[in-house]
Amino acid sequence: MDNEVPLPPPRRIRPRGSASARGPSPSTSLASSFRKTHRFSRFDDCSSQPSSDPALFSSDDIPASGLENYNAGPMTGAGRKRRYRGTWWGEKVIDPKRKRADFKEKRNVDSGVWMGSDESGAESLLPSEDGPGWGEDLLKTVLDPKISGKSQGALGSFVKPLTATPAVSAMQLPILKTPDESEEHQFARSVVNDCLEKGEEVIDLGNFNLRSIPTGLLPPLQLLTKQAPLAEDFFSSLQPFLSIYLSGNSLLELHNELFELSLLKVLSVRNNKLQELPYTIQKLRSLEVLNVSVNRLTYLPWELLQLFEHGELKHLTACPNPFPQIEDCAIKTWHCERIQKETEPKSERYDLDSESECEPEQIYESLRFEEYEDVPPPSAWTAIHVATGPITRFDMEGRAIEENPKSSLVTTACRFSSSAAPSLRELALRAMCKHPGLDHTTDEDIAELSPFVIPLVQKAKKVRAAGGQRCSVCQKEYVIPRTEWLEWWDCTPYENGGKRPRTSGEILRPLPFKRFGCSGTCVPASEA
Amino acid sequence: MDSSKDSTFVSLVSCDGFEYILPYETACVSGTIRRMLDPTSNFAESRSGRCVLEEIDGVVLEQVCKYLVYNYRAKNMTNVPDMDVPAELCLELVMAADYLDV
Numbered sequence: 001m002d003n004e005v006p007l008p009p010p011r012r013i014r015p016r017g018s019a020s021a022r023g024p025s026p027s028t029s030l031a032s033s034f035r036k037t038h039r040f041s042r043f044d045d046c047s048s049q050p051s052s053d054p055a056l057f058s059s060d061d062i063p064a065s066g067l068e069n070y071n072a073g074p075m076t077g078a079g080r081k082r083r084y085r086g087t088w089w090g091e092k093v094i095d096p097k098r099k100r101a102d103f104k105e106k107r108n109v110d111s112g113v114w115m116g117s118d119e120s121g122a123e124s125l126l127p128s129e130d131g132p133g134w135g136e137d138l139l140k141t142v143l144d145p146k147i148s149g150k151s152q153g154a155l156g157s158f159v160k161p162l163t164a165t166p167a168v169s170a171m172q173l174p175i176l177k178t179p180d181e182s183e184e185h186q187f188a189r190s191v192v193n194d195c196l197e198k199g200e201e202v203i204d205l206g207n208f209n210l211r212s213i214p215t216g217l218l219p220p221l222q223l224l225t226k227q228a229p230l231a232e233d234f235f236s237s238l239q240p241f242l243s244i245y246l247s248g249n250s251l252l253e254l255h256n257e258l259f260e261l262s263l264l265k266v267l268s269v270r271n272n273k274l275q276e277l278p279y280t281i282q283k284l285r286s287l288e289v290l291n292v293s294v295n296r297l298t299y300l301p302w303e304l305l306q307l308f309e310h311g312e313l314k315h316l317t318a319c320p321n322p323f324p325q326i327e328d329c330a331i332k333t334w335h336c337e338r339i340q341k342e343t344e345p346k347s348e349r350y351d352l353d354s355e356s357e358c359e360p361e362q363i364y365e366s367l368r369f370e371e372y373e374d375v376p377p378p379s380a381w382t383a384i385h386v387a388t389g390p391i392t393r394f395d396m397e398g399r400a401i402e403e404n405p406k407s408s409l410v411t412t413a414c415r416f417s418s419s420a421a422p423s424l425r426e427l428a429l430r431a432m433c434k435h436p437g438l439d440h441t442t443d444e445d446i447a448e449l450s451p452f453v454i455p456l457v458q459k460a461k462k463v464r465a466a467g468g469q470r471c472s473v474c475q476k477e478y479v480i481p482r483t484e485w486l487e488w489w490d491c492t493p494y495e496n497g498g499k500r501p502r503t504s505g506e507i508l509r510p511l512p513f514k515r516f517g518c519s520g521t522c523v524p525a526s527e528a
Numbered sequence: 529m530d531s532s533k534d535s536t537f538v539s540l541v542s543c544d545g546f547e548y549i550l551p552y553e554t555a556c557v558s559g560t561i562r563r564m565l566d567p568t569s570n571f572a573e574s575r576s577g578r579c580v581l582e583e584i585d586g587v588v589l590e591q592v593c594k595y596l597v598y599n600y601r602a603k604n605m606t607n608v609p610d611m612d613v614p615a616e617l618c619l620e621l622v623m624a625a626d627y628l629d630v
Contacts, residue, residue, distance in 0.1 A: 396630070421602035422610075424595045424630040428621035431613040449619070452626045457619070476610070521606065 185214040192217055199227035201240040206268075207248035213255040218244075222261050241265050246272065247291070256466050259283045270294050270317070279303045279516075280466045284311070289497075291317040298322055302472050302487060302515035308383055308494055315497040318511055326367075326387065326488050326510050333388045333526040336367065336508075367510075369490075369502040380501035381493050386510040388524045389486035396423040397456065398480040420521040422478070429460045429479040438464050456480070471518035478518030485524060486512045538565060538577045540593065546586030548593045554600040555579075558592075559629035583627055588620045592628065599630070 181189075188205050195203050203221065226240045243266035244258070251272040258267075259280040267284070268291040275296045281287075282303035290313060292300075300318060307313035367386065370377070393401045422430070432438055438461055446457050460479050463469055468477050488510035492502055517523060536552040540561070556562040564573040573579045581589065595611060602608040613621060 396625075419599065419603050420606055420608045421599045422608075424592065424599075424625035424628075425622055427595065427611055427613045428618040428625060431615045431618040432622070435615045435618065450623055450626070453619075453622050456622055456626075519608075 181214065184208050184210050185217075188214065189217060192221065196220055196224055199225055199240070201226060202243045202245070204245045205249070206245045210246070210249040210251060212251065212253075213246075213258065215255070215257065218255065218257045218261060222263060224263075239263065243289075244268070248272075254278060256280060260467075262286060265289065265312075267291070277301050277304070278466065279469055282306050282311075283467070286312050288312045289315040293317045293320055295321055298324060299486060299512040299514040302513040305383060305489060305491075305513060308491070314494060316491060316494045318491075318495065323512055326512075329486065329512070330390050331387045331488075332390045332485075333524070335385045335387060335526075367508045369504070369506045369508060371505045373504075376501035376504075383494065384490045384508065384510075385487060386490050386508055387488040388526060389488070389512075391483050391485045391523055391527065393520065394480065394482050394484070396425050396480070398459065420519050422519060425456060426478065426480055426518075429456060430477060432457070432460045433464045433468060433477070433479055469516075471522050472515045473517050473522035474519070476518055481516035482519050483517035483523055485515055487515055487524070489513055536577065538579065540589060541578060541580045542584050542586040542589040543580075543582050544586050546589060548589060550593060550596060551600075552577075554596050557596045557599045557630060561628060581628075584624045585620075588617055588624050591617055591621055592624055592630070595630065 188208055188210060191205060192203060194200075201224070221242060221244075224240050224242060226238045240263065242261065242263050244261075244264060245266075245268045247268045247270035249272050251269065251274060253274065254269065254277070256278075258264075259278070260283065262283065262285060264284050264287055266289040267287060268289075270291045271294040273296055274292070275298075277292060277297060277300055279301040280303075281290075281301060284307065287307060290304075290307075297318075298321075304313075304316075308316075369380065369384075372380070395401050441457075441461065446454055446461070449457060456479075463479050469479075470476065471478050490508040490510045492506065492509060493500070515524075537549050538552050538555050538561075539547050539549045540555065541547045552565065556565065561579055563569060564571055564579050565577070567574050584592065591613065598611045
């Protein structure tokens, strides 16, 4: 309305704010301006101004800005020029001090244009949410002059449905609620719905007493879009920095759906009852922070190391967990000396280590990082392979083979490690894994099969649900592991968040990583 | 029989009468068949060289025989190509493999 050309007034400086004297304006913009006051947007200022730049006059008839007052200084208020905008007859002074108050009242005028920065506009991007509520009200106020007439009184009732939308929309969002669901699950769903709706990147499901993650809870988060940024940083990405906190629950295992969230950046499963971390964690390629402390883990998946190397993982919190200590475990090969050789040749200490296996305490004491002078070598920043444990072999059905190293080493080697060919069972199970029909087989279907086959089919089903697993050595997909061993890696730099290299001579604190091979020939490189 | 083992062929017979003739060594990839044909066991199969597998039908036994040959060939290879198994037979094959211990 400011751009309405007024009649030439008597030539005087007119204070702004005359708009406030206007009658009540449509309540829609009232409601939006009511909410708008918390925000700052530089567009608001000119949303109802003419599109051309305001005309500026340097010193029309302001005595203070005249040359005679040049030395008066800012004390008298003469230092500030007055600015005019609009036509010469309708000129107005912009008073910078009164700007904020004016702007609020100015927004009472409905320009009829919904700006992108307008909050009400941002909400209208989700038509399914507030279609019935907000849209209808808007229509009413536009069509019904009575309502717009008493808009001041209606303000309260307008703010209300706006704040009430989360409850309404939670019903309409695509997450299906099963009727007989535990309270914790329902609560978790409402939290996730809330985050989805508000575009919040941090999903805090901590201390919910969750025993499992309900199916269908997490996949929608893959589509989570950050709230449109405010005008300040205009070109920031809409991709969320997705963080999921599941700490302080009673989770026994993690749902596969969690690992389908390829955008996940932060995952905390601190203080749960996890006994193992699935290998599928390698799918979280954007994961940067992982906290698995205070669980019941006795080893970590070897695939986690891939996230250090090929993923984004920079911060791992693995301790405390009931990991075995390296000095308590059987070690087949020590790798320290090899790493030493690659970086610096003075490695005699580690050669000694491999020979003095009978004195575990001494080994531990001398398991230190190499000493360096000024610049830390590149290996100070990366994970170090400290040792490899003995191999456990499995037969074709996945049962561990008792390997007696003295008597039957030759025979077991002949029977189980000479052939790289998969067993027929394995081949058939691999074919089964690729078969989409496996998803539809229920436990009852499986129970009807021959009892020898049931565990194998169940295993295949589990592998399929996890999206297949690949041999850590030959990268082939497999179902039943044939070999298994522990690798000890020191990940200290990552446990520090990658912020600091190992110090010179720092004690290595290797963590156990369990690795699987798909055939008898898929064994550690030191064995092959 | 021991001396002529390499050149001997054995035949595997399915429950619906299909007969597959395989070299002795190839058939012995299967633990069950090896025990059947073991000359010291004194089974009828070890004398006749003919194993009747009542639990396996012809279509499945064909795949089994393919596998036995595949496995025998791959014995000393390091990089083994994958063998394709028809998906519709996979459940029967798992059961047959369980029976034949392959």
